[in-house]
Amino acid sequence: DGAIAHYCGVLERLAANPEALRQVAEDLVRAGQHRAALDLVHPLYDPLIHGPWTGLALLQACTECRELVTGRALLHALFIGHRHELRDHLQTSANRFLALIDAPETAESPAVIAPVELCVVPVECPVWWSFLRQPDWLRPVRPADAPLVAFAALASAGDDTARTWARSIPLALAETFSFRCSAEAIALMAVDVGGATPALADLAQPWTADEAFAFARQGERFADFVITGQVVEGGGRCQVTLTVYDAARRLTLGVLSRTGSSSAVGAMLRTLEAELAQTLHLPLGDDALGVYASPHPLAAADRLAALDCLMRLHLAEHGVIAGPRLLERCALIDACARLVEHGSATALDRLLLLAAIAADAASGSQMYREHHDLALTLVEEDDEPGSHFRRASPLMLWLFDQQRDFRVRRDELLAETGDPAYREWLARLGEEAAQIIVIGDDL
Structure with missing residues (x-):
């Protein structure tokens, strides 16, 4: 109590001094006085005046005290004004705070886990098209009788990278086929609607043949071909496996697979695209519009990450999942x-x-x-x-x-x-x- 009274006196005299505010915040947090840091320092804190490090200490205090509303506001202000200055320091603190948000609420009685209830949501490709105010001059036009190829979300085994690629590889393949062959292509994303808030589902097992054939009837059109599969990634290695179905004849046309370094995922996808086109008898040519270009193999991971997040923003914009x-x-x-x-x-x-x-x-x-x-x-x-x-x-x-x-x-x-x-x-x-x-x- 005496130390807190001392800091109250310091703040009364030096509240306008950014360095004094930072020192008080960091001292209180190091001493485990997280609530005192929020009560004494947060009302005085302005990110533009007092700098980022005081805010970082307050974010730690919010994490320890489970102050979600205050913490969200602090995190947003720090990202807006000081993200590049703080770099890894902010990322680490942000991850701890966001883990707190994502953690399930504890209760004396056992938590009721909602059953997984999957639905499949079609995503028209290219997924970035709608955000550009729907420019028809940037979208390939196909005849009404063009074959429809549906690329379903893949199963994944591994870390966050595997889960991201399991969603974005179908988007990337659908984009390639939309621009470079005579077919129409869509992606099918798996959404868990069994919980309180619908969310994208991470698939532990690939879709079965019967499920794949059922996907062919999604929406108003019957898909001629359905592509499913799995991504396994970890330890710097990855394997991408695609199973190709002829939905009209209910046949499995083949299983395509590539294994290699995770950094070579771009090169692996290029060879899979070519083999898949041969399997479907849909030759890949040049994009008549001149829009599409494969990413450089070293840039493929960034392209996949971008497609994944654009897809989630697209679904959020249409009210399917949270943003x-x-x-x-x-x-x-x-x-x-x-x-x-x-x-x-x-x-x-x-x-x-x-x-x-x-x-x-x-x-x-x-x-x-x-x-x-x-x-x-x-x-x-x-x-x-x-x-x-x-x-x-x-x-x-x-x-x-x-x-x-x-x-x-x-x-x-x-x-x-x-x-x-x-x-x-x-x-x-x-x-x-x-x-x-x-x-x-x-x-």
Whole structure:
């Protein structure tokens, strides 16, 4: 009590001194006085004035005291203002706090575990398309009688990487087949609807043949082919196995498998794509739109991580599951930023970054603004006529409030193209931007 009274006196005299506030917070936390740290220091703490380290000590106190509301607000403020400064320190503290949120509530009576009740939700590919305001000029058009290939979520064995790849490999394969062959392709995600809140399900075992044939009747169309399988990853090694079904004839066409270093997952997927195309008799050619490009093998893990998070944002936007947490949205934009900064970055990588920024903005977050300089540099550097990213760049300019540049770029692009689909998309974007500008002027 005497020590706490001493710190009260210090704060009365030196509350405006950032270093004094930090010292008091850290001393109290080290002494195990977590509640006192929150009661004395938190009411005085301003992240912009007192810096990140005091906030980090308070976040630790929130974890120990199970102060979820205060902790969430602190974590958000620290990520917004100090993520790059704190780096691994913040990640470690954030993981401890988020583990507290995710931990099941303890009770004297045994907890009732909700039974797993799976449903399969179709995800149209490419998954990033809707976040770009549904640009028809960036989406392949297939005849009504084109075969439909359904890529189901894979089972997984291993750590978080295995679970991420189990969801994102079907998305990546569906995207490849959508752009590069004469078929239509979708992904099928497994959602557990048995609990209080629907969530993506992690599959321990691959789907059976009967389940795969049942998937063929998802939605309004009958899938001609269904692809299931499993990802095993750990210790720097991974194995990807795909089982190929002809749903119309209820036949198993084959089992394809690749094993190798986890860092070679991109190369493994390329060879699996080629073998799968042969098995289905659907040759892979060049993308007629010029949109699709396979990631560099060293960038494949970031591409898969980005597709996984975009899919979760897509399902959250449609009310299927809860939205990704703050750290996961950060990871999405960071993965996309690494893709565009890679030496072999493609136009599709830049479109993915734009989709990630638009998705983050749509969720009400401001996290994407950390990448302001990178985003606008990409827009400025891409002056190639006909470039898909250049054609989509008005959306980037609008998201970052570059209204004058938005209007200039829009008028340039309208003068360059007579494509009705593109002009219609640009007109819709202009109407949306005009509404925002009018509201801003009124305020």
